[in-house]
Structure formats: structure tokens, C-alpha cells
Amino acid sequence: MAAEPTAHELIAKHRPTLDQALEAIRTRAYWSPHPEHPKxxxxxxxxxxxxxxxxxxxxxxxxxxxxxxxxxxxxxxxxxxxxxxxxxxxxxxxxxxxxxxxxxxxxxxxxxxxxxxxxxxxxxxxxxxxxxxxxxxxxxxxxxxxxxxxxxxxxxxxxxxxxxxxxxxxxxxxxxxxxxxxxxxxxxxxxxxxxxxxxxxxxxxxxxxxxxxxxxxxxxxxxxxxxxxxxxxxxxxxxxxxxxxxxxxxxxxxxxxxxxxxxxxxxxxxxxxxxxxxxxxxxxxxxxxxxxxxxxxxxxxxxxxxxxxxxxxxxAGVNTVLVESAANYKGMLANLAFSLSLYSGQMCTTPQNLLIPRDGIGTDQGHKTFDEVVADLARSVDGLLGDDTRANGLLGAIVNPDVKARVDAAAGLGEVALASREITNPEFPDAVVRTPVIVKLDGARKYWEGADDEAAYMNECFGPVSFAVAVDSAADAVELLGRTIREKGAMTVGAYTTDAGVEAAVEEVCLEEAAQLSLNLTGGVYVNQTAAFSDFHGSGGNPAANAAxxxxxxxxxxxxxxxxxxxx
Amino acid sequence: MAAEPTAHELIAKHRPTLDQALEAIRTRAYWSPHPEHPKxxxxxxxxxxxxxxxxxxxxxxxxxxxxxxxxxxxxxxxxxxxxxxxxxxxxxxxxxxxxxxxxxxxxxxxxxxxxxxxxxxxxxxxxxxxxxxxxxxxxxxxxxxxxxxxxxxxxxxxxxxxxxxxxxxxxxxxxxxxxxxxxxxxxxxxxxxxxxxxxxxxxxxxxxxxxxxxxxxxxxxxxxxxxxxxxxxxxxxxxxxxxxxxxxxxxxxxxxxxxxxxxxxxxxxxxxxxxxxxxxxxxxxxxxxxxxxxxxxxxxxxxxxxxxxxxxxxxAGVNTVLVESAANYKGMLANLAFSLSLYSGQMCTTPQNLLIPRDGIGTDQGHKTFDEVVADLARSVDGLLGDDTRANGLLGAIVNPDVKARVDAAAGLGEVALASREITNPEFPDAVVRTPVIVKLDGARKYWEGADDEAAYMNECFGPVSFAVAVDSAADAVELLGRTIREKGAMTVGAYTTDAGVEAAVEEVCLEEAAQLSLNLTGGVYVNQTAAFSDFHGSGGNPAANAAxxxxxxxxxxxxxxxxxxxx
The missing domain is CATH 3.40.605.10 (Aldehyde Dehydrogenase; Chain A, domain 1)
Incomplete structure (x- = not known):
């Protein structure tokens, strides 16, 4: 039995790692003892x-x-x-x-x-x-x-x-x-x-x-x-x-x-x-x-x-990304396309509602109309997933028939800006693989038309389904964001803006409603990913989770x- | 408005106290910035x-x-x-x-x-x-x-x-x-x-x-x-x-x-x-x-x-003191008498059930029978409260008629070892002042006589009422202690013993059932008192409280x- 570790040996072996973890949760700087690369x-x-x-x-x-x-x-x-x-x-x-x-x-x-x-x-x-x-x-x-x-x-x-x-x-x-x-x-x-x-x-x-x-x-x-x-x-x-x-x-x-x-x-x-x-x-x-x-x-x-x-x-929760303006339009599109595609949106952290002013947004590429933003995002997703090998590597498989049914039903909820495609997985031909669907909705329609847009975007639609929701203004978006967190909960919130006032308003609503906010992500970090020791996953303060x-x-x-x- | 404190001034004024408090909760040594003496x-x-x-x-x-x-x-x-x-x-x-x-x-x-x-x-x-x-x-x-x-x-x-x-x-x-x-x-x-x-x-x-x-x-x-x-x-x-x-x-x-x-x-x-x-x-x-x-x-x-x-x-909870043996019999009696008397037992921390082996206990004053222990405790309470001025200073007033009714009813629950007395408060003649009542019960009677002893001692009787419960053995007492904490909760547990095995058994049951334990108190600290920064009040782990x-x-x-x- 000499091979069995004693408590003393385990302390000697692991105490340094424990101490590093204790330091990391205190500083919240990057740290991990577990390599990410398969090799x-x-x-x-x-x-x-x-x-x-x-x-x-x-x-x-x-x-x-x-x-x-x-x-x-x-x-x-x-x-x-x-x-x-x-x-x-x-x-x-x-x-x-x-x-x-x-x-x-x-x-x-x-x-x-x-x-x-x-x-x-x-x-x-x-x-x-x-x-x-x-x-x-x-x-x-x-x-x-x-x-x-x-x-x-x-x-x-x-x-x-x-x-x-x-x-x-x-x-x-x-x-x-x-x-x-x-x-x-x-x-x-x-x-x-x-x-x-x-x-x-x-x-x-x-x-x-x-x-x-x-x-x-x-x-x-x-x-x-x-x-x-x-x-x-x-x-x-x-x-x-x-x-x-x-x-x-x-x-x-x-x-x-x-x-x-x-x-x-x-x-x-x-x-x-x-x-x-x-x-x-x-x-x-x-x-x-x-x-x-x-x-x-x-x-x-x-x-x-x-x-x-x-x-x-x-x-469950309903995650929102507010798109008010962009200093790096292409970076935003690429970042969002990846967020929507990763694991076919089957993450509790995947954005669902993209709130975009109906009059369009200012960007480093000039003014973009609502339809242009949605079309450009659809194109970004298409580009990201255009190659089937890459698409399979990003999307994975649909986890159960309920998710597949939601994807199929999403097209009936509004104007489809990006249709979901079936992808074949050559290694696993029985896998159900679907690209994200993006549906246009109107955040104001509830007020006068008796439409069910609100019923769609105010409920979690778990899977590769997202809604591009036209809103009247940044203020309207912030109000809807706050109401969504308050009533439905949110594991994540994202926002893109170059306007300090809008940024402050989004921050305030996230502090008020207790949701974790990612601002202007255009690089290799995505709103749906959090890093242990540094990022909190959920807040425990809104209906999506009672703990962080x-x-x-x-x-x-x-x-x-x-x-x-x-x-x- | 110059007299109003700014945040900066308040930090300068109070930060040292905050730091001392932070240190005290870490070391749990004695500390208080608030003097106890009226003068x-x-x-x-x-x-x-x-x-x-x-x-x-x-x-x-x-x-x-x-x-x-x-x-x-x-x-x-x-x-x-x-x-x-x-x-x-x-x-x-x-x-x-x-x-x-x-x-x-x-x-x-x-x-x-x-x-x-x-x-x-x-x-x-x-x-x-x-x-x-x-x-x-x-x-x-x-x-x-x-x-x-x-x-x-x-x-x-x-x-x-x-x-x-x-x-x-x-x-x-x-x-x-x-x-x-x-x-x-x-x-x-x-x-x-x-x-x-x-x-x-x-x-x-x-x-x-x-x-x-x-x-x-x-x-x-x-x-x-x-x-x-x-x-x-x-x-x-x-x-x-x-x-x-x-x-x-x-x-x-x-x-x-x-x-x-x-x-x-x-x-x-x-x-x-x-x-x-x-x-x-x-x-x-x-x-x-x-x-x-x-x-x-x-x-x-x-x-x-x-x-x-x-x-x-x-x-509510039912607090127990286990009396198995005593290295300082007089100290124990004095300490318990004070605990039972303070504020007429109207504390969530006052002992209610005194578990005493029916065959008596060993003490530094020789062997004491169950009846002797209870009589000696009754005498200690009487001695402590014999002087009306001192009694008024310790007992205070009965807070409401329900407590008074419980004191009056207690005499009907079993053999009265110490009757409650009315005390007159010369300064406040309308005050209802009562000394503690101690009633003898039998922890084993439930098993064969259909008596309601258990109904008495297994329910909180808030106020100056305590039960001297005869138990078969120390093991029986420990078992009853555990069951009482588990079923009814306890803010405090006390124990008197010179036996290392009994002490360990009591400690174990308190750890197992999550109750705070005071052992062999014979001096100026009482089971019903806890000191901030050092003692926990309640555990949050038994039915008496969900937080400490x-x-x-x-x-x-x-x-x-x-x-x-x-x-x-």
C-alpha cells in the first residue's frame, strides 16, 4: 500500500496549486493550471x-x-x-x-x-x-x-x-x-x-x-x-x-x-x-x-x-445584446457570428435577442440600416459556417429533438433574416447539425398590432435561434433590456456602443437588474464564455440563477x- | 453645513475601528470598542x-x-x-x-x-x-x-x-x-x-x-x-x-x-x-x-x-444542559442558577432541559443523587434571588401575559423542585416579576407509562421554566440531546462532565447536529451569553435558526x- 498518497503528501503536491487559485480569485487576473490545447x-x-x-x-x-x-x-x-x-x-x-x-x-x-x-x-x-x-x-x-x-x-x-x-x-x-x-x-x-x-x-x-x-x-x-x-x-x-x-x-x-x-x-x-x-x-x-x-x-x-x-x-434566461453603434463593425459582426454559432447556441449564455434601433446604427463603416445590420450579421454567420468541416467543428450536434423542433418552428415567428441550414457530418451521419436561424421581430409592434413578437422574444428559445428586434431608440432598447432581465433573467448581456451615455445607461441597468455585462467585444473573447477565477458566471441576482x-x-x-x- | 462629515472624514474617523473589527473576527480574541460599564x-x-x-x-x-x-x-x-x-x-x-x-x-x-x-x-x-x-x-x-x-x-x-x-x-x-x-x-x-x-x-x-x-x-x-x-x-x-x-x-x-x-x-x-x-x-x-x-x-x-x-x-429551540459529573460542583450550581435566572429565562439561549442521570452524578463534593442535584440547584437559585433588590436586578419583568401563563402552568407538568415566586419591584409596582420554576420530569417515562413528560421537555417553554429530566445514563442523555437538537433545534448546549468519553460524545453530537457547545462553565461566562467577534450566536444548521x-x-x-x- 506504499503507493497510496498520505494527506501529507497530497498537501505537498497540491498546496501550491491551491495557493495560486486563492491568489487568482483575489486578483481575478488570468490563471489556469489546466492546458486548453489537446497537444x-x-x-x-x-x-x-x-x-x-x-x-x-x-x-x-x-x-x-x-x-x-x-x-x-x-x-x-x-x-x-x-x-x-x-x-x-x-x-x-x-x-x-x-x-x-x-x-x-x-x-x-x-x-x-x-x-x-x-x-x-x-x-x-x-x-x-x-x-x-x-x-x-x-x-x-x-x-x-x-x-x-x-x-x-x-x-x-x-x-x-x-x-x-x-x-x-x-x-x-x-x-x-x-x-x-x-x-x-x-x-x-x-x-x-x-x-x-x-x-x-x-x-x-x-x-x-x-x-x-x-x-x-x-x-x-x-x-x-x-x-x-x-x-x-x-x-x-x-x-x-x-x-x-x-x-x-x-x-x-x-x-x-x-x-x-x-x-x-x-x-x-x-x-x-x-x-x-x-x-x-x-x-x-x-x-x-x-x-x-x-x-x-x-x-x-x-x-x-x-x-x-x-x-x-x-x-433559463433570455440573453440580450444591444447593438447601438460600433467602432469596429466587422469585429462586432465576427464576434457575434461566433457567439450565435458556438455549440449551435445551446448554451445558457448564448445571446438570443439582438436589440437594434429601427433607424439603424452608426459604425466605422458608415451608417447601417437595421436591415443592413441584420443582413451583414447573417452574412457573417454564413461566412463563418460556409465550410462544412469548420461548421461541424463549431456547431456540434443538436442535443435533442426539442431543440430541433424549436429551430424548425422559429421560421414561423417572423421574417427570416438567416435560415437555418442542415449540415452533414461525414464522420457521424446520424448527427443532427443545424446552423443558426435569425428572425426579425419588432419591439414596438406589441403596442398596437396585437402581434406576438413580444411572446417570441420575451421567452427563452434555447438553441440556435436568435431574434433581431427592432427598437425605437437606444433608450427603448435599454428599457427592454431591463425588463427582460427583470422578468426573464439573463446569464449574459452584451452591448455595442460608441456613445458614452448609452454605455452608462446599459451599465446602470445591468447593475440595477444584476446581470453580467460584456461591452464591445470584437476579439477572441465572446459574451457566452467566462473564465474561471476571473469572470462570474451568472449573478445570482436575477431570475436566471440564484447563485453565481x-x-x-x-x-x-x-x-x-x-x-x-x-x-x- | 461645515459640520457635516464628508466620506473622507468618516473614513479617517472610523477606519481604525473597522480594521480592529476585521482583525477580531479573524482571530476571535476578545475585543470591543463599546464599554460595558455605565460609568x-x-x-x-x-x-x-x-x-x-x-x-x-x-x-x-x-x-x-x-x-x-x-x-x-x-x-x-x-x-x-x-x-x-x-x-x-x-x-x-x-x-x-x-x-x-x-x-x-x-x-x-x-x-x-x-x-x-x-x-x-x-x-x-x-x-x-x-x-x-x-x-x-x-x-x-x-x-x-x-x-x-x-x-x-x-x-x-x-x-x-x-x-x-x-x-x-x-x-x-x-x-x-x-x-x-x-x-x-x-x-x-x-x-x-x-x-x-x-x-x-x-x-x-x-x-x-x-x-x-x-x-x-x-x-x-x-x-x-x-x-x-x-x-x-x-x-x-x-x-x-x-x-x-x-x-x-x-x-x-x-x-x-x-x-x-x-x-x-x-x-x-x-x-x-x-x-x-x-x-x-x-x-x-x-x-x-x-x-x-x-x-x-x-x-x-x-x-x-x-x-x-x-x-x-x-x-424557537429547546436548549439542553447535560449534567453528567462536575469537577467544581458549587461553581456549576452558581453558573447554572445565574443562567436560569437572567432576564427570567426570556432568552432564546436560556437552558430549558437539564439532563441528569437518575443514579446521580460524581462531583468534587462527592456523589450527588438526582434529587440532591436538583435540590442544590434550586437552593442556588433561591440564594441568588433571595434578596429582592438583587432579584429584581437580575430577573427584570415578565415581558407578556403568555410567559406568565406558562410559568403558572409549569407547576402542573410534574413534581415542582423549585416553585416560582412573585417578587415586588418597589420602583415599578405594576411589573410582573417571577423567579424560575424547576420541574422534575423523567426522560424514560415515555417508554412505558404514556406520561406526557416528553411532550413537556420536547417543546420550547419560553420563560423562567426549566425541566430537570432524569435520564438512564450519559449515553441516554447524549441520545436525547441529539434528538432534541435535530427535532426542535437549539441555540445553545451546555454540558458538565469530568469524563473524557462523555465530553467527546457530547462534542460529537453537537458537531453532528450543528449546535454551539459550552463545556463546564463555572465562572463569569454563561451558556446563554455570547460575545460578538468571538462567539457565534446559533449555528444556522439546526431548526432553531437558519443563520448564525x-x-x-x-x-x-x-x-x-x-x-x-x-x-x-
Whole structure:
């Protein structure tokens, strides 16, 4: 057993990374220990591209036995959005057996303290990072993301968000010292002297409910924040995106066991088709924390019904980009075209409503009418996706038939400025690949024509659908932006303007309605992407999400501090 | 207007205090800037004892005009538990006018930043501290606390808790820098460079619902945490304890106005008799934060119904002291006697259930039977309260008829070990003053006799009522302690033991069930008292309260951080 890492060795190995993460969340400068380039892998124990692909292929058609207590059968049946059947079987759990078993190891995990929990978490992340290429395929073939995006967003970026959560969790727990001596003067009498011990204690078992589109990126922050604060974590993946989280659970269990902890501190709750166990799990008294990414309807259900738990939700929103004027018209078009196309718009951060004054906008290329702006954007998207290989590499596959149906229906919502095209994926002919559709709507029409433009743009239309909404003025746009955030929520807001007054008005409405704002992006950063350690994902202050990734509030209530005091 | 403090002057004046508070919450060593001794007041602008009394007397029978928008009448009618009618009238608010007015100044308050908000909050506290003697009478004649307790708990200790909340709020807001430059390498290409601005933004209007027994001590943490994080605060006092909070609001409005902010950032919502406006206010969409101290029933109602708000509640609990053995028997008896007597047990932290093995306990005075321990404790209480002047000084007055009714009914719950006595208060002959009653119950009787002992000791009996519960063993006591915390909640747990195994078992159950533990207190610190900056009040992890005073979780979700990023 000499190969097993001791807590001391893990501290020596990972403390420098933890310290760098702590510094990064303080300065919010760029930092990441997880390389984004596929070729950066293959050394220091990590799988290279070929080995990662081979590892993924070897998983197909197998049974992933996690050796969990209460396994009462097997379930599976994932079909990749790219058409292949994964054929992986996962344990199905009798939760009346599994949940008590998960509690058994909590005391030792609690007593290990914040630093050991952090470095064990970092060791889990290291093992995941070593298998980034394998995870990339697992994410690709569950989410439908194109390989490069599955690799980056599902790999290093997800690992960054996990590490960020661990850093916040550690920082929060060590704000209170382990011990204190308290000496209160009593005038001429002897002082009152007490010794005090402070222990961070977990809330109980945390439930992480995964999503289909970003199983690791959206799942890791809650999973690692809960684990690093001493809780056991039950992972309930989306039935169509089990594999990346099952691998994560397997690795976590291995690392926990090797470090001398109970592997049942992390477990998987895969469900049978149609079983719908999330509601059952979410209201179990043992579940004290829930992290969820998905529909507003179920997020609201959780917030209303899972009253025994702290509930962190990321739900639907309607993201707006206000286009008032442009100092770099071509850069704006290129930037927006990429934002609309990436992963076929199947991101909670993809812009949906492009608010453009009906009288057009001023740009460095001269005045552009509303129709010209929309046509130029359509052309930019067409240009970006004109080559099928490049298009497949950007778009990925449509994740489910509902998204496809929305794309098909969008053309009926208004004048189509850019029609969605079908693209063939030569490698995966069964993949459903669609380019974005852009529909023109009128933001004023609601007032006099009884048209349903407002019904279209004031609801989330998840997928590669965006609306070019004509507005009367910049002020009208700012008003509509504010109302959209307030009523529907927003994960992101973008704006293009050269007018200081408009810029200030957009900033003010984003501060007032609590939405994250990207201004005049024309380069290689896109409104739908955020960087861990620096950018907040969501604000937690508008209806799209009740938490931000990541901040103190995301971790502070996952544990409590218990004090034992004695006369000294 | 030269006398008005500028932000710069307030920073110079209060930053050292803020820094000391920040250091104290980090080390949790003893610290307080607010003197506990009545004679420490009278210099540096503070009112001395006589001036404070005169100021209070001058308030009686007056109208406290706060110059609030939407004042549509006047209300009042407080009658002191000591019998005098205060006769103070307060503005009654049309909330449809007041709430919008409270929002008007939020933008400037937000833009002032965390440091200015902190020092303005500290200036409010300084003005309150200067009038501690006046507040002492206001607290005494609303809560029924004896003068010295009203002075200390309602004055310096409440001010300490307020300052602690301001310190946590400040620390939380400055964890993210105001600005950051983010430079991401791109191999041989130019790096991606962005500038980022981060702004803490308030959630909206906070509602602080005050309680009858500790209007300032329990009210200030939420009030100041919300204000310091940029929110406007509407103070809804308990109808029988308006004056201390009305004075607080008046001072806050004066300081805000003098510092150049909108005084409507803090306002009072006094209610007419029977109006019950808390439910109406709590579910208004403008109210985004609620702090509440009071009954479990209304706390649960708020958590269930005020879904638009962050809700922080302190509710009822059942506090236990486990008496297994004693190294200092006399010290234990004296300490417990004081804990049971202070403010007639009308503290959320007063012990209720004393769990004592039926076979007795080992002590430094030899073995003591169950009956001896209970009789000795009864004698200690009698001794402590034998002198009427001293008794009045410790007990204060019974706050309302419900408490008196519970004291009267307690004698019917079991064998009375110590009967409650009426005490006459010569200065206030109408005051209802009662000594504690101790009733013997049997923790095992539930199992075979169908007796209602368990119904008595497993429910909060707020007031000077405690139960000496015979248990089979230390293990039985620990089990009952755990079950009590889990099912009923506990603000405090005490234990006396010389046995390392029992001590460890009690510690473990407190860690497991998230309750704050005081071990073997025999000196001048009592289980029902906590010191700001060092001790946590409640844990937020058991049913007695969903938040602790104070920690990161108490402040972190009162604001959100909004990021504006641009290509650099």
C-alpha cells in the first residue's frame, strides 16, 4: 500500500496549486493550471489524444461498476447526439441503502479539516485532468458538443471551475481559526479566559443534479464545493449525459479510498428510463444541499419543495445584446457570428435577442440600416459556417429533438433574416447539425398590432435561434433590456456602443437588474464564455440563477461552524 | 453645513475601528470598542447616566416624527412591562409611497462603495453608542429587561453585534477587487487582454422584523448587514418594542442625510394595533431580504411564503444542559442558577432541559443523587434571588401575559423542585416579576407509562421554566440531546462532565447536529451569553435558526457582484 498518497503528501503536491487559485480569485487576473490545447496532454501521466480516444472506445458497451452499496440493478441506454449508442451500464441504487452508507464516512471527512479536503479534491481533479481526452469524448457524445468544445469546456474549463469552487470553499472555512483564546478584562478582578475550538461541519448529503449540455462544466462547481466543505455528494446525472459524471464519480471514489476515506462520500444515482428520481431524491431529509442546472420549471419546483436543503439553481434566461453603434463593425459582426454559432447556441449564455434601433446604427463603416445590420450579421454567420468541416467543428450536434423542433418552428415567428441550414457530418451521419436561424421581430409592434413578437422574444428559445428586434431608440432598447432581465433573467448581456451615455445607461441597468455585462467585444473573447477565477458566471441576482459561479455565497452556506468553548 | 462629515472624514474617523473589527473576527480574541460599564459614559459626546435618563424621560408622551414619505397617520401605545405607558407616537406609513421612496437613494448608496457604506454605518453606531444610557431605558421599558441587562445587552453588546455585521459585510464585498486586468496568452499570437470592473450591488430593500425581547441585539445584525451591503432597510419593530428601533431609525436617517445620502435608505414601519403588516411587507416584490427573530410558526411562514427574498430567521429551540459529573460542583450550581435566572429565562439561549442521570452524578463534593442535584440547584437559585433588590436586578419583568401563563402552568407538568415566586419591584409596582420554576420530569417515562413528560421537555417553554429530566445514563442523555437538537433545534448546549468519553460524545453530537457547545462553565461566562467577534450566536444548521450571528453566509447573499468587461 506504499503507493497510496498520505494527506501529507497530497498537501505537498497540491498546496501550491491551491495557493495560486486563492491568489487568482483575489486578483481575478488570468490563471489556469489546466492546458486548453489537446497537444499539451500525453506527459506526466496524462493521456494523449490517441490514448484518450482508445480509453473512451474501451468504455463503450461495458458495465461501469462503481462498487456502490445498495446497487439493485443496472441501467443505461445513452445514445450520442452523434448517433452512436454508448451501451454503458451504470449501477442503479436503492437509495434507502445508499444514502445511509454515504453518511458513514462523513465524520472522518469532517475531521480531516479544510486543507486535507481541499487537496484530496485537487487530487481528484488531477486524475480527471489526466484523462481530459477521454472525458472530451464522453462529453462530446452526451452533450453533442463538437470535439474541441467538449475538450475545452468539458475538460480544462470545467476543471478550472471545480478548482475555483475548491478554493472558495477552502478560503471560507479558514476565515475562522481552529482555536482561539479569549481573555476579557474584568477591571481589578481576574480576567475571564476561555479557550474556543471552531470546526467547520457539513450540512449532510449534497445532491448534484447534472444537465445534458454541460455535464462537467455546470456540475463540477456544486460537486466540488459541497465535497470540499465536508459533505457527501450524490451525483444524479441527466439520463442522456451520465458517462462524464459516472467517470467523475469513479475517480472520486478511487481517490477518496486511496487517501483513507470512505469512497461512499461520492456516489452516483443513475436512473432507469422514465424513473424521474430527482424529485424523490431532492426531498429526502438526508439531502441538505442541491445544485441544479436546467429548466426554470424544475428549478422553481426545487426551490419551492426541497425546503430541507440549500438549493442552488441555474435556470433559463433570455440573453440580450444591444447593438447601438460600433467602432469596429466587422469585429462586432465576427464576434457575434461566433457567439450565435458556438455549440449551435445551446448554451445558457448564448445571446438570443439582438436589440437594434429601427433607424439603424452608426459604425466605422458608415451608417447601417437595421436591415443592413441584420443582413451583414447573417452574412457573417454564413461566412463563418460556409465550410462544412469548420461548421461541424463549431456547431456540434443538436442535443435533442426539442431543440430541433424549436429551430424548425422559429421560421414561423417572423421574417427570416438567416435560415437555418442542415449540415452533414461525414464522420457521424446520424448527427443532427443545424446552423443558426435569425428572425426579425419588432419591439414596438406589441403596442398596437396585437402581434406576438413580444411572446417570441420575451421567452427563452434555447438553441440556435436568435431574434433581431427592432427598437425605437437606444433608450427603448435599454428599457427592454431591463425588463427582460427583470422578468426573464439573463446569464449574459452584451452591448455595442460608441456613445458614452448609452454605455452608462446599459451599465446602470445591468447593475440595477444584476446581470453580467460584456461591452464591445470584437476579439477572441465572446459574451457566452467566462473564465474561471476571473469572470462570474451568472449573478445570482436575477431570475436566471440564484447563485453565481463562484463567490463566497456559493460556498458559505454549505457548511456551518460549530464552536466548543471552555473556561480556560 | 461645515459640520457635516464628508466620506473622507468618516473614513479617517472610523477606519481604525473597522480594521480592529476585521482583525477580531479573524482571530476571535476578545475585543470591543463599546464599554460595558455605565460609568464609562459621559465623555466624548456620550450621555452619562443622568442625561440618558433625562433624554428617555423627555421622549415619553411625544411624537417621534421621522419625516418619512408616505406618513399617513400616527400610531403607538407601548406599555412597559414595568407598567408605565410610554405614550410615544410613531409615523404610520403608506407603504405604496414609502417603498418607492426608499429605492430612490439606492443608486448613490451603491455607488459610494463598501468602505463608505461601512464608515457611515459606524457613524450611525457611534451616535447610538453615545446615547447608550437613553437606549438602555428604551430597551428596559419595552423588553422588560432589568436596567443593567438592558444597558449591556441592548447597548454595547448590540452595538458589538452590529459592528461585527458591518465588518463581515465589508470583508465580503472587498474579496473581489474593483478592477482587474486579464491577460490570457495565445501562444505566438497577441494575448487576449480585457479590463474588468466589479461592483457590489444590493438586492433591493431589506426588511428587518424586530422582536419584543431583544429589539436592538437581535435586530442590529440584519439591519447593519443589509445597509452596509448597499440595501435600503425597512425596520418593522415588534408593536411592543418600537422605541429602541425608532430611535435607531431616526439616528440612521440623520447620519445618512448628513453624509449626503438619502435618509429614506432607512425607514420605520410601525403598525396600528392588530394591523399585522409583517406578512404584507414580507411578500412585497420590493423586499428582497428579510431578517426575523421570533416564533417558529411565523419564521416558517416567512421561509415558505417570502420566496422573493433571502430570509434569515431565528426561531424557537429547546436548549439542553447535560449534567453528567462536575469537577467544581458549587461553581456549576452558581453558573447554572445565574443562567436560569437572567432576564427570567426570556432568552432564546436560556437552558430549558437539564439532563441528569437518575443514579446521580460524581462531583468534587462527592456523589450527588438526582434529587440532591436538583435540590442544590434550586437552593442556588433561591440564594441568588433571595434578596429582592438583587432579584429584581437580575430577573427584570415578565415581558407578556403568555410567559406568565406558562410559568403558572409549569407547576402542573410534574413534581415542582423549585416553585416560582412573585417578587415586588418597589420602583415599578405594576411589573410582573417571577423567579424560575424547576420541574422534575423523567426522560424514560415515555417508554412505558404514556406520561406526557416528553411532550413537556420536547417543546420550547419560553420563560423562567426549566425541566430537570432524569435520564438512564450519559449515553441516554447524549441520545436525547441529539434528538432534541435535530427535532426542535437549539441555540445553545451546555454540558458538565469530568469524563473524557462523555465530553467527546457530547462534542460529537453537537458537531453532528450543528449546535454551539459550552463545556463546564463555572465562572463569569454563561451558556446563554455570547460575545460578538468571538462567539457565534446559533449555528444556522439546526431548526432553531437558519443563520448564525455572524459569519460569511450571513452577509454574502445580501449583495451580488456585477462585472463589466471590455476588450482592453
Amino acid at each position: 499539451a496532454y500525453g506527459e506526466n501521466g496524462s493521456l494523449d489524444m490517441a490514448a484518450g480516444k482508445a480509453a473512451f472506445d474501451a468504455l463503450l458497451g461495458t458495465r461501469l461498476d462503481l462498487d456502490q452499496p445498495g446497487t439493485d440493478g443496472w441501467t443505461g441506454g445513452e445514445v450520442s447526439p452523434y448517433g452512436i449508442e454508448l451501451g454503458v451500464e451504470y449501477p442503479h441504487a436503492d437509495i434507502d441503502v445508499l444514502l445511509p452508507a454515504m453518511k458513514a464516512g462523513q465524520r472522518a471527512w469532517r475531521d480531516a479539516g479544510a486543507e486535507v479536503r481541499a487537496v484530496v479534491s485537487l487530487e481528484i481533479l488531477k486524475r480527471i485532468a489526466d484523462r481530459t481526452h477521454e472525458f472530451a469524448h464522453a462529453v462530446m457524445h452526451t452533450s453533442g458538443q463538437a470535439f474541441m468544445m467538449a475538450f475545452q469546456a468539458g475538460g480544462p474549463h470545467a476543471q478550472d471551475r471545480a478548482l475555483e469552487a475548491v478554493a472558495y470553499a477552502y478560503a471560507e472555512q479558514v476565515r475562522t481559526p481552529d482555536t482561539a483564546q479569549w481573555t476579557k478584562p474584568q477591571g481589578k478582578r481576574d480576567p475571564l479566559v476561555m479557550t474556543k475550538e471552531f470546526t467547520p461541519v457539513p450540512r449532510g448529503i449534497a445532491l448534484m443534479i447534472g444537465c445534458n449540455t454541460f455535464p462537467t462544466w455546470n456540475g463540477y462547481p456544486g460537486l466540488f464545493a459541497s465535497l470540499a466543505t465536508g459533505n457527501a455528494v450524490l451525483v444524479k446525472p441527466h439520463p442522456r449525459a451520465v458517462l462524464p459524471l459516472a467517470l467523475t464519480v469513479q475517480i472520486a471514489r478511487q481517490v477518496l479510498a486511496e487517501a483513507g476515506f470512505d469512497p461512499n462520500l461520492v456516489a452516483l444515482a443513475a436512473e432507469r428510463p422514465g424513473e424521474g428520481i430527482a424529485k424523490t431524491l431532492a426531498t429526502r431529509p438526508e439531502i441538505r444541499i442541491i445544485d441544479y442546472t436546467g429548466s426554470t420549471a424544475f428549478g422553481d419546483w426545487l426551490e419551492t419543495n426541497a425546503r430541507q436543503a440549500q438549493v442552488y439553481t441555474e435556470k 459561479l463562484a463567490d463566497g455565497a456559493f460556498v458559505a452556506n454549505r457548511f456551518r461552524v460549530i464552536e466548543v468553548r471552555r473556561d480556560a | 464609562a459614559y459621559g465623555e466624548n459626546g456620550s450621555l452619562d447616566m443622568a442625561a440618558g435618563k433625562a433624554a428617555f424621560d423627555a421622549l415619553l408622551g411625544t411624537r417621534l416624527d421621522l419625516d418619512q414619505p408616505g406618513t399617513d397617520g400616527w400610531t403607538g401605545g407601548e406599555v412597559s412591562p414595568y407598567g408605565i405607558e410610554l405614550g410615544v407616537e410613531y409615523p404610520h406609513a403608506d407603504i405604496d409611497v414609502l417603498l418607492p421612496a426608499m429605492k430612490a437613494g439606492q443608486r448613490a448608496w451603491r455607488d459610494a462603495g463598501a468602505e463608505v457604506r461601512a464608515v457611515v454605518s459606524l457613524e450611525i453606531l457611534k451616535r447610538i453608542a453615545d446615547r447608550t444610557h437613553e437606549f438602555a431605558h428604551a430597551v428596559m421599558h419595552t423588553s422588560g429587561q432589568a436596567f443593567m441587562m438592558a444597558f449591556q445587552a441592548g447597548g454595547p453588546h448590540a452595538q458589538d453585534r452590529a459592528l461585527e455585521a458591518v465588518a463581515y459585510a465589508y470583508a465580503e464585498q472587498v474579496r473581489t477587487p474593483d478592477t482587474a486586468q486579464w491577460t490570457k496568452p495565445q501562444g505566438k499570437r497577441d494575448p487576449l487582454v480585457m479590463t474588468k470592473e466589479f461592483t457590489p450591488v444590493p438586492r433591493g430593500i431589506a426588511l428587518m422584523i424586530g422582536c419584543n425581547t431583544f429589539p436592538t441585539w437581535n435586530g442590529y445584525p440584519g439591519l447593519f448587514a443589509s445597509l452596509a451591503t448597499g440595501n435600503a432597510v425597512l425596520v418593522k419593530p415588534h408593536p411592543r418594542a418600537v422605541l429602541p428601533l425608532a430611535l435607531t431609525v431616526q439616528i440612521a436617517r440623520q447620519v445618512l442625510a448628513e453624509a449626503g445620502f438619502d435618509p429614506n435608505l432607512v425607514a420605520l414601519a410601525a403598525e396600528r394595533p392588530g394591523e399585522g403588516i409583517a406578512k404584507t411587507l414580507a411578500t412585497r416584490p420590493e423586499i428582497r431580504i428579510i431578517d426575523y427573530t421570533g416564533s417558529t410558526a411565523f419564521g416558517d411562514w416567512l421561509e415558505t411564503n417570502a420566496r422573493q427574498a433571502q430570509v434569515y430567521t431565528e426561531k 450571528l455572524a459569519d460569511g453566509a450571513f452577509v454574502a447573499n445580501r449583495f451580488r457582484v456585477i462585472e463589466v468587461r471590455r476588450d482592453a
